[in-house]
Amino acid sequence: MADLPLLSVKRLLKRFGGLIATDHVDIDVGAGETHALIGPNGAGKTTFIAQIQGELSPDAGAIIFSGRDIAREAAWRRAQQGLARSFQITSVFLQFTALTNVILAVQAQAGHSFRIRRAAVDEPALVEPAQAALAAIGLGDRAHVRAVALSHGEQRQLELAMALAMRPKLLLLDEPMAGMGRQDTARMTEILRKLKTQYSMLLVEHDMSAVEALADRVSVLVAGRVVATGSFAQIRADAHVRAAYLGEKHR
Secondary structure (H helix, E strand, O other), X not given: OOOOOOEEEEEEEEEEOOEEEEEEEEEEXXXXXXXXXXXXXXXXXXXXXXXXXXXXXXXXXXXXEOOEEOOOOOHHHHHHHOEEEEOOOOOOOOOOEHHHHHHHHHHHHOOOOOOOOXXXXXXXXXXXXXXXXXXXXXOHHHOOOEHHHOOHHHHHHHHHHHHHXXXXXXXXXXXXXXXXXXXXXXXXXXXXXXHOOOOEEEEEOOOHHHHXXXXXXXXXXXXXXXXXXXXXXXXXXXXXXXXXXXXXXXX
């Protein structure tokens, strides 16, 4: 990994009235690292990701990405600089084909208006990277299927393909296994295992088997605060973490 982190979040604070959602959070993600963020429901994980991506503005703190503080920049500028996010709730355009969904992401990354033109599906500059993204996540043969006809697991894969089409330096993955059964979770874990050789990732996930398989480091967020950071084995053995989150299932 590089000496300087790709992403360095310092003292990030977000309040909603009297509730402190992220309480002076510090997290680094190195170039080439998969860093998992875990914690109980309501710990502030999605709020944290939303501040990095630009959906929410922090009340204080710095978000240094590729050496630049982006904490006050618009979400679209962050995306063009190499931040791409998948969401906890699937967010694809159900009426469009898988290919068209990814073409929209290619257009957005290039700074074009976020719309589909009839001719777009005939433009190699849009189609080729979209097809490559679909192939990378195992949906190459489903390119012309409307998203509404895809299974839940395939829709989650499609959303990941849209993130890849943004040509990210860092993938922000907010519970990519959410709502999946065992088979789909295993498939997504294997996809991400292959992608981690090419992309840095900040992964929010409840499935501890996936976290163990993917994460180089794990940070635990409880009540808006990071209570521990380390390898999965270190986190699993941490008495504070076990008491606050992991519990008896991970003794």
